[in-house]
Amino acid sequence: MSDILKYTAAELGKKIRERKVSVKEAVDAVMERIRTVEPKINSYVTVDEDGAYAQAEEIQKKIDTGEFTGPLAGVPVAVKDNLCIRGGLTTCGSKILSGFKPTYTAEAVCKIQKAGAVIIGKTNMDEFAMGSTTETSFYGPTKNPHNTEHVPGGSSGGSCAAVAAQECYCALGSDTGGSIRQPSSFCGVVGMKPTYGTVSRYGLVAYGSSLDQIGPIAKDVTDCAAILETIASHDPKDSTSVDRGSYSFTEALRDDVKGLKIGIPRDYIGDGLDEEVRRAVMQAARVLEERGAEVETFDLGLVKYAIPAYYTIASAEASSNLERFDGVKYGYRADGYDGLHNMYKKTRSEGFGEEVKRRIMLGSFVLSSGYYDAYYLKALRTKALIKQEFDRAFQKYDVILGPAAPTTAPRLGSSLSDPIKMYLGDIYTISVNLAGLPGISVPVGRDGKGLPVGMQLIGNVFQEETLLRAAYTYECATGKQYEAPAAGLGKGE
Amino acid sequence: MANKISDETIEYVGILAKLELSEEEKEAAKEDMEKMLDYIDTLNELDTAGIEPMSHVFPVNNVFREDVVTNGDGKEETLANAPLRKEDSFEVPRTIG
Numbered sequence: 001m002s003d004i005l006k007y008t009a010a011e012l013g014k015k016i017r018e019r020k021v022s023v024k025e026a027v028d029a030v031m032e033r034i035r036t037v038e039p040k041i042n043s044y045v046t047v048d049e050d051g052a053y054a055q056a057e058e059i060q061k062k063i064d065t066g067e068f069t070g071p072l073a074g075v076p077v078a079v080k081d082n083l084c085i086r087g088g089l090t091t092c093g094s095k096i097l098s099g100f101k102p103t104y105t106a107e108a109v110c111k112i113q114k115a116g117a118v119i120i121g122k123t124n125m126d127e128f129a130m131g132s133t134t135e136t137s138f139y140g141p142t143k144n145p146h147n148t149e150h151v152p153g154g155s156s157g158g159s160c161a162a163v164a165a166q167e168c169y170c171a172l173g174s175d176t177g178g179s180i181r182q183p184s185s186f187c188g189v190v191g192m193k194p195t196y197g198t199v200s201r202y203g204l205v206a207y208g209s210s211l212d213q214i215g216p217i218a219k220d221v222t223d224c225a226a227i228l229e230t231i232a233s234h235d236p237k238d239s240t241s242v243d244r245g246s247y248s249f250t251e252a253l254r255d256d257v258k259g260l261k262i263g264i265p266r267d268y269i270g271d272g273l274d275e276e277v278r279r280a281v282m283q284a285a286r287v288l289e290e291r292g293a294e295v296e297t298f299d300l301g302l303v304k305y306a307i308p309a310y311y312t313i314a315s316a317e318a319s320s321n322l323e324r325f326d327g328v329k330y331g332y333r334a335d336g337y338d339g340l341h342n343m344y345k346k347t348r349s350e351g352f353g354e355e356v357k358r359r360i361m362l363g364s365f366v367l368s369s370g371y372y373d374a375y376y377l378k379a380l381r382t383k384a385l386i387k388q389e390f391d392r393a394f395q396k397y398d399v400i401l402g403p404a405a406p407t408t409a410p411r412l413g414s415s416l417s418d419p420i421k422m423y424l425g426d427i428y429t430i431s432v433n434l435a436g437l438p439g440i441s442v443p444v445g446r447d448g449k450g451l452p453v454g455m456q457l458i459g460n461v462f463q464e465e466t467l468l469r470a471a472y473t474y475e476c477a478t479g480k481q482y483e484a485p486a487a488g489l490g491k492g493e
Numbered sequence: 494m495a496n497k498i499s500d501e502t503i504e505y506v507g508i509l510a511k512l513e514l515s516e517e518e519k520e521a522a523k524e525d526m527e528k529m530l531d532y533i534d535t536l537n538e539l540d541t542a543g544i545e546p547m548s549h550v551f552p553v554n555n556v557f558r559e560d561v562v563t564n565g566d567g568k569e570e571t572l573a574n575a576p577l578r579k580e581d582s583f584e585v586p587r588t589i590g
Contacts, residue, residue, distance in 0.1 A: 087570075101570075101573070101574060103567045103571055103574075196551070210548060210549055236556060239556040240553055242551065304535070305536055305539060308533040308534075308536050311529065311532075311533065312533055323511070328583050328585055329574060330575070333577065338586075340586045342586075343585070343586055344511045348510075349512050349514070357510075357512055358525055361510050361522055361526065362526060364506050365506050365530075366533075368505070368509060377546045379533075379536065380546030380547050381539075381541035381544040381546050381547070382539060382541065383546075383547045384547035420528060436549075436551065461551075
């Protein structure tokens with residue numbers, strides 16, 4: 001039974017369509033796996049065992065009658081806990097949403113449901129997606145399946161750990177400043193943040209609305225493309241949703257990068273980058289070069305300004321978006337308050353964690369009168385300049401290549417004490433969100449401690465196909481397959 | 494550089510953010526915010542004169558639709574989430590005399 005856990009989503013889907021594996025058997029295997037490893041990993045906030053078996057029965061019928069024929073039919077999938085599912089707990093990793101059951105389902109989740117995927121549960125995350133380690137969750141930290149003394153990254157750390165630890169076959173995450181790509185890199189899985197507007201944000205609890213984007217987390221590039229193809233759509237319910245016309249991302253899975261122009265920004269491989277990460281990423285670049293890509297280094301301007309611009313904009317949007325959590329309509333309400341305003345304040349002070357409060361306060365400050373121009377508008381002007389730098393780079397290159405993060409996964413408990421130091425870890429991912437670009441993280445090796453290293457490929461807007469093709473070519477060239485964590489799940493060093 | 498956040502400012506930010514902070518938390522918040530603003534001030538090295546603030550990467554326009562109800566009656570489901578409910582309303586503390 002446990003060998004079926006090794007399949008990718010596409011492989012499992014095929015076995016299910018061929019009636020070699022039943023949907024129930026797939027769910028059985030995942031549930032058994034969850035029972036074994038979840039006490040050590042804590043990928044999930046909620047595992048919906050009864051719901052999963054009920055879905056499995058329905059889905060099996062529809063596969064048998066030929067209604068479901070797609071690659072994800074019958075495949076167990078996990079969903080980040082900031083995506084609403086009607087009637088199911090949705091916590092965003094926060095105390096303030098305890099007990100909240102949405103009255104509607106996120107569009108991206110509807111899409112995977114319509115494709116016949118079995119939703120296993122909701123994955124852990126940094127509170128309201130604010131963090132890079134999944135340690136700010138009210139529901140306890142998630143551990144890295146490759147070494148449980150290390151973090152899985154964040155904020156989609158639960159989704160990435162669940163895929164890496166075989167507690168599901170693939171997952172949905174969200175990425176506001178690197179929250180899919182960085183934990184994918186730390187957990188040795190493939191994760192993609194699509195072009196802004198590609199996947200509907202309807203039903204995604206907003207953090208930084210102009211930056212948030214939902215994306216796939218998978219064992220390999222083929223699965224990543226299949227999930228993206230399933231969830232991407234033009235949705236009138238999200239006014240920033242873009243009509244792309246074509247959504248056939250799996251057609252991009254071609255083993256060919258001949259003539260592809262790849263640029264490596266010097267600032268992405270210079271100071272501050274761990275030597276082992278640098279070596280693994282440069283080796284991966286050489287693989288693409290040997291396959292016919294033209295690779296060179298270049299100067300991408302303004303790299304160091306992306307982080308301060310991002311934290312200004314994201315905090316401003318967060319302070320506005322999180323205003324709705326006040327103890328009136330859903331979630332947590334404090335006890336023993338004195339009047340309405342005191343109820344708001346007590347509820348929010350008790351319901352939000354430290355990092356969320358930090359960003360709400362910073363955001364309230366940069367939006368306040370007297371500071372709005374100097375901070376908020378300055379950051380939006382910087383964003384425009386950063387976008388121009390990328391426009392210039394994409395006149396010359398098809399793909400920008402670099403690491404997803406400066407290091408491999410840090411130890412648990414080593415990151416939260418110095419917020420700015422933690423924010424610096426977002427340096428290679430964050431500007432991609434500011435410029436609305438697509439980015440993918442692909443595993444390319446491990447450091448001396450056995451922790452995975454991810455290569456990030458960044459494309460111009462709407463160039464997901466180019467990224468998928470380059471990533472797929474890398475996989476083909478290296479014969480790279482999904483690597484399960486060591487048996488027993490990393491007892492530490 | 495070297496931003497200084499006064500007691501009044503942190504008090505005001507607390508009001509805007511609807512957060513109740515203990516004295517200890519206020520001091521920590523002041524220090525955090527000062528450090529962060531010093532860091533954000535590095536943006537002042539950039540000349541952004543004449544650059545339009547970019548809120549969205551793509552030109553985003555209002556999306557209009559006919560005002561037609563497409564969802565059903567979700568009253569019970571919605572009220573089921575209320576921390577405190579009184580009949581068909583969300584119950585909150587008295588707001589006027």
